[in-house]
Amino acid sequence: MLAAAIALCAPAAANAATFPVQQLRGDFAGSNSTVTKTPDGVHFGTYGDATAIGGSLLYHGLNGRPLSALTGFGYTFTYRERGNTTGAAPYMRVFLDEDPAVDSDGDGNAANDVDHDIVMDPSENAANVPPQATEVRKTTADTTVRFDDDPGGTAPQEHYADILADPTRNGMTISEILVSQGFSTGVDVSGLVRNITVNANTFAFDVAPVGPPGPAGTTTIVRVPVFVPAPAQPASRGVLGTQASSCKGDDRLTLHAPRRAGQRFLSAHATLRGKRLTVKGRSIRLDLRGRSEGNYDVRIIARYRTKSGRVVRVVTHRVRSVACS
Numbered sequence: 133m134l135a136a137a138i139a140l141c142a143p144a145a146a147n148a149a150t151f152p153v154q155q156l157r158g159d160f161a162g163s164n165s166t167v168t169k170t171p172d173g174v175h176f177g178t179y180g181d182a183t184a185i186g187g188s189l190l191y192h193g194l195n196g197r198p199l200s201a202l203t204g205f206g207y208t209f210t211y212r213e214r215g216n217t218t219g220a221a222p223y224m225r226v227f228l229d230e231d232p233a234v235d236s237d238g239d240g241n242a243a244n245d246v247d248h249d250i251v252m253d254p255s256e257n258a259a260n261v262p263p264q265a266t267e268v269r270k271t272t273a274d275t276t277v278r279f280d281d282d283p284g285g286t287a288p289q290e291h292y293a294d295i296l297a298d299p300t301r302n303g304m305t306i307s308e309i310l311v312s313q314g315f316s317t318g319v320d321v322s323g324l325v326r327n328i329t330v331n332a333n334t335f336a337f338d339v340a341p342v343g344p345p346g347p348a349g350t351t352t353i354v355r356v357p358v359f360v361p362a363p364a365q366p367a368s369r370g371v372l373g374t375q376a377s378s379c380k381g382d383d384r385l386t387l388h389a390p391r392r393a394g395q396r397f398l399s400a401h402a403t404l405r406g407k408r409l410t411v412k413g414r415s416i417r418l419d420l421r422g423r424s425e426g427n428y429d430v431r432i433i434a435r436y437r438t439k440s441g442r443v444v445r446v447v448t449h450r451v452r453s454v455a456c457s
Contacts, residue, residue, distance in 0.1 A: 148332040152339040156189075160335075163188040163310075170324075173337040176313035177322035182213070182220060183405065184426025186314020189325055191335075194309060199228060200302040203331050204292065205252070206271025207311055211323040212264050218255040220318030221262040222325060224270070224311045225282070226250040228304040230446065246307050247446050251278045256289055271329060280447055282431065283406045315429060379456040382423055387416040387430060387450050395436035398443065402432045418452065425456045 156162050156169050167187040168175050179185050194202055205224065213220040230247040254262045254270050257278065262268055272292035279295060281287030296302050309330065313323040326338045389400040391414075402409040402416045409430065410417040418430060430450045437443050 148334075150327075150334045150336055153335050153337050154339055154341050159191055159193040161190045161192070163190060166314075169337065169341050171338070171340045173324045173326040174311075175322070175324050176222065179314045179321045180319065181424065181426065182314045182316060182318040182321040184424050186312060186316070186427070188310045188312040189328075191309040191328065191330065193330065194306045196232070197306050198302065199226070199304050199306060200296060201331075202226065202306060202309075203296070204272040204329070205309065205331075206269065206273070206329040207252075208267060208269045208326040208328075209254075209311075209323055210265060210267050210326075211262070211313070211321065213318040213322075214320040215318060216261055216264075217317040218258040218261050219253075219284070219316040220321050221254045221268070222311050222313040222323045223254065223316070224252040224309075224328070226309050227307040228301075229307045230304055230444070232305045246449055248280050248301075248304060249282055249447070250292070250295065251282050251284075253278065253284060257284045259289075267326070280433075280445075283403065285406070315427065379425070379454055381452060381454040382420045382456075384421065385418040385452060387418055387432070389414040389416070389432050389434040390446070390448055392436050392446065395438050395444065398435040398437055400432060400434040402430055404428060404430050420452065420454055423454050425454050427451055427453050 153160060154169075156167075156174070162168065162174070164187050166177055166179070166185070167189055174189050176187050176189075205226070207222070207224050209222045211221045226249065227246045228248040228250070252270060252272070252275065254268060254275070256276060276289035277292050277295070278284065278287045278289060279301065309328075311325050311328060314321060327334050327336045329335075387402070389397065389402075391397070397414060400411050400414060400416070402411055404418065405428075414434075416430065416432065418428075420428060428451065430452070432448045432450065434446050434448070435443055436446060
């Protein structure tokens with residue numbers, strides 16, 4: 133009878149598992165050298181100016197699957213900053229492609245398109261300041277998310293279950309799942325992600341990285357150096373167009389809303405860090421002159437009319453960088 137009872141309980145327990153992740157490879161990657169695997173977790177930063185620089189932990193295990201395959205997600209983190217701003221904590225996102233057959237960003241690869249996103253922001257749209265130097269756990273079971281409102285301020289917080297119940301959204305294709313730190317607010321910002329949860333599976337990063345085995349009966353201590361970049365500083369400039377340091381990318385640029393096969397472009401608007409850019413037709417004016425060193429993510433929201441007369445909304449991101457020496 134005891135064996136039968138254990139057998140009945142086993143399937144439920146088997147649905148949930150914890151997997152130690154010793155290095156960022158395979159389904160996991162860091163977006164740049166500021167995202168490193170340590171024995172305590174995945175470390176981000178330190179970012180001197182977190183409005184200009186940041187990094188992401190990328191998970192590709194559900195790429196190409198419909199959103200309905202992602203029943204829930206979450207993560208455990210700690211962070212620090214010099215100050216007390218609402219947007220300095222790590223945030224989790226799910227990038228979505230509305231139509232995998234269409235190369236909406238025009239880069240020749242339809243599989244990596246990002247038309248929409250879901251954001252788990254621990255401040256819940258600046259409603260609170262997550263505690264610093266404290267382990268915080270956030271999941272879709274206990275917090276709300278935003279749809280298509282990465283910067284915050286325009287879309288309401290909603291329960292992830294309501295998004296899954298919406299047939300216009302739950303069939304969209306997952307392009308990527310990631311946890312990001314930076315590209316938001318704060319000074320001298322750093323973070324540590326101990327684990328992420330995808331459906332019932334937990335991927336634990338607070339384990340020792342892969343290292344050479346020690347002699348029998350000994351303990352091997354692996355010390356991993358953490359890259360800490362110098363705080364980003366504004367380029368030293370005199371009159372507009374002149375500069376003391378040598379910078380690349382600090383120019384006037386023209387970006388374009390993507391063309392979509394079989395659809396007629398209607399309108400577009402674009403923002404850079406929450407501020408609207410000048411748009412004329414499909415053309416978007418981006419002026420990076422005088423900007424400090426860092427990455428600049430332009431969010432483009434365009435509307436198109438299909439042959440059947442349906443109006444679709446497409447969100448794309450274009451990232452440009454300023455590098456100074």
